[in-house]
Amino acid sequence: MEVANEETKTMPQPITMRGGDGPLSYAQNSSLQKGVVDATKGMMIHAIANKLDMEKLCSETFRIADFGCSIGPNTFFSLQNIIHAVEQTNHGNSATSPEFQLFFNDHSSNDFNTLFKSLPPSWPYFVAGVPGSFYGRLFPKSSIHIGHSSNALQWLSKVPEQVVDCNSSAYNSGSIYCTGIETEVGKAFASQFENDMESFLNARAEELVNGGLIVIVMGGIPDGISLSQTAIGKFYHLFGSCLLDLTDKGLIKEEKVKSFNLPLYFPSAKQLKALIERNGRFSIESFDEITEQVKGVAALPSAQNYISHVRAGFEGLIKEHFGNEMVDEFFAYYAKKHIETGFVFGENAAENTLIFIILKRI
Amino acid sequence: MEVANEETKTMPQPITMRGGDGPLSYAQNSSLQKGVVDATKGMMIHAIANKLDMEKLCSETFRIADFGCSIGPNTFFSLQNIIHAVEQTNHGNSATSPEFQLFFNDHSSNDFNTLFKSLPPSWPYFVAGVPGSFYGRLFPKSSIHIGHSSNALQWLSKVPEQVVDCNSSAYNSGSIYCTGIETEVGKAFASQFENDMESFLNARAEELVNGGLIVIVMGGIPDGISLSQTAIGKFYHLFGSCLLDLTDKGLIKEEKVKSFNLPLYFPSAKQLKALIERNGRFSIESFDEITEQVKGVAALPSAQNYISHVRAGFEGLIKEHFGNEMVDEFFAYYAKKHIETGFVFGENAAENTLIFIILKRI
Structure with a gap:
């Protein structure tokens, strides 16, 4: 049995959102992710109500797990929505x-x-x-009767070694994220994602009861488009350019930037569907790719708000790799460049997608 | 259904041990409690192995809960001991x-x-x-198949209101802990303990599977002896005298000391047994009162070590009632008085006892 509390031995230090509930915390800077919860709420309630076989699952205790919950409050909204759906399905059966x-x-x-x-x-x-x-x-x-994971599966278990190895043909020179599709870099990231997703599905297949559901909400990219062409990719480009700028200014060592990549991957719907089918332990009950809503969701009120979100999400990652000392200066520089370059999320970029899936354990 | 995360609404701020893993933390200052784990290890393994009906409990998943776990490492030792006992009982049945x-x-x-x-x-x-x-x-x-609670049930859910109410006949004038037995103060504390213990047993009776066990290890006092005559009582007296001294010196307001009592109660074995029998939802499978071991357990290597334990255990309580500002000065004063008065835990005092119980859900 592989148990997850071995993570510290077998994996690089995992990245989590900024804790606490202060002005820089994830708890105060997760309205973008809340938009995703809202955008998928109706779909989720409808799909669970349709796909859940309460008679088959009958149990005194109904267990729901959120995978990659972070620190709230979005996880509370999501699980409350799932409970509503289960209660609707079970309607008229209050004795049980x-x-x-x-x-x-x-x-x-x-x-x-x-969180607590x-x-x-x-x-x-x-x-x-x-x-x-x-x-x-x-x-x-x-x-577990229902599993849920929202905005979490794009985080890989680790950066593929090759992309930060100068001697590898997959070395991601001058970039901090997965650029390209059929390139060596793109293939290395895709392979890591496929392995991770396979691990996720196999673990959940063991944990879910027969007939149990898993709801996955995750970011994606349209088929045939490179991440670098999308809104998210253009943001990563800006973010990475700040690291390079500060290397030039001597604040960060060049080797540190060379060995840094974001452990993030956004699959196409087609790729993700093929992975789930190949795994074969779940039936696909619902599979939707949403584009229009994402645009609305991503429309943040101000640059400053966006900048706060970025820090809440990425501070842990930056600190882990570059150390504590440069963090404030780095994010201050990023904020300045974001504003001075007039960066607007989604401008002149291909749309990212949101993939919404319901799987049933077979 | 009364669920415990309502605690913030219905109860005073609960007291927990000092967090983190620094030199003042509970994690680094819980060797006294570790002594209790060691002293009862053999008894616990033996009793569980004798009393657990694995055939009746047969289950793919065996769930064990530690009630009042604090932040480790003692909780890990205790649960590991329980698992050893269960595995011994299940010996030769490795297929299941x-x-x-x-x-x-x-x-x-x-x-x-x-903890994590x-x-x-x-x-x-x-x-x-x-x-x-x-x-x-x-x-x-x-x-839950086995519940466990060590060194936790002496913490009441709250201080009985009467003992900090100047107008009550049970007002605990000039003292911060449960002095006396048949006094009004003693009765008020005893009544709170009885209500709390009843709540604990009723909640566990719902949660445990039929035939499931609960292991309780808690401090007690010999029948007919007042807490003030015991080693623990004499320590509370010293501790409380420091608050009074600092009131005289003007560091603490008199009203604050008057409204402060330790939410702690140590029952006699006889009293606790009667409570469990009156509750009636568990059979008593094992009931031991240990005195000699406690003496050994309490033999701390140095006054300084004892002082660190006191701070790890009581800092939260003091901070909650008196505020952050006086904490360092208070514990410095306590340490000084502890050393100057040559306080030795257990000297010229009646022995406290350790009560070890195994209950079975009927």
Whole structure:
């Protein structure tokens, strides 16, 4: 049995969102992700209500797990939506209304203290936090009825070694993210994503009860488009250029930038579907690629707000690789360049997509 | 259903041990409690092996919960001991070896981040943290096979109102802890303990599977002896005298000391047994009162070490009531007085006892 609390031995330090509830925290800077929750709420409730076979799953306890929960409040909204859907499905059957037990999973470096303190008051559910990587096993066999993962599976378990190895043909020279599709770099990232996704699906297949559902919401890119052509890619380009600028200014060592890449991958819907089918342990009950909504979701009120989101999401990653000392100066420089270059997310870029999937354990 | 994450609404701010893993933390200052784990290890393994009916409990997943786990490492030792006992009982039946899922419970103000980061590496068990008061429900019905609580049930859910009410006949004038037995103060503390223990037993009765066990280890006092005559009472007296001294010196307001009492109660074995029998939802499988071992356990190597333990255990309580500002000065004063008065734990005092109980859900 591979258990996820071994992560510290076998994996590089995992990245989690900025903790606490201060002005720079993820808790205060996750409205973009909240948009995703809202955009998919109706779809999710409808799909669960249609696909969940409550008679088959009948159980005194109904267990729901959020994989990659971060520190709230979005995880609370998502799980509440799922519970509504389950209760609707179970409507008229109040004699057998189950007790809900909710599991919040993220890396052990996640700020669970803040998560627990911000639980909705008087929530009538049993809750638990589960530390560990969702690329390994986290729960006993056949113990989860619905799994959920939103905005999390784009985070790879690690950066593929080749892309930061100067001697490799897949060395990602001068860039910090997955550029290209059929390039060596693109293939290295894709291969890492495929391995990780396979691990995720295999672990969940063990943990879900037969007939249990898993809801996946994750960012994607249109088929045949490179990440660098998309809104997200253009942001990564700006972000990476700040690291290069500060190398020129002597704040960061060149080797450190050369060995840095973002452990992120956005698949095409086609690629993701093929992966799930090849894995074969789940039936695809619902598969949607959303573009229009993403545009609305991504329309942030101000550059300053966007900048705060960026820091909440990436500070841990930057600190882990470059050390504590340069963090404030780096994000100050990034904010300045963001504003001075008039960066607008999504401008002159191909749209990113949002992939919404419901799988059933077969 | 009363769920424990409502605690912030219905209870005073709960007290938890000092977090982190620095020199003043509970993690670094819990060797006294580790002594209790060691002293009861053999008894626990023997009793579980004798009392656990594995055939009746047969399950793919074996769930164990520690109630009042604090931040480690003692909780890891205790649960590991329980797992050894279960595995011994199940010996020769490796085909049906269960998967273990361990739940660590404490108040939501507990430092779960430190707990999760200090999990033993490569532990082959599934783990989860469960925030909330163990005087309310924390788990779904019939979902736990063995519950455990060590050095936790002496913490009351709150200080009885009367003992800090100047107008009450049970006002605990000039003292910060439960003095006396048949006094009004003693009765008020005893009544609070009885209510809390009843809540604990009722909640666990719902959560444990039929035939499931609960292991309770807690401090007690010999029948007919007042806490003030015991080693622990004499320490509380010293501790409280420091608050009074600092009131005289003007560092603390008199009203603040008058409204402060330790939410702690140590029952006699007789009283605790009667409570469990009156509750009636568990059979008493094992009930021991240990005195000699406690003496050994309490033999701390140095006054300085003892002082560190005191701060790790009581800093949260003092901070919550008196505010942040006086904490360092208070503990410095306490350390000075401890050393100057030549305080030795257990000297000229009646022995405290350790009560070790195994209950079975009937």
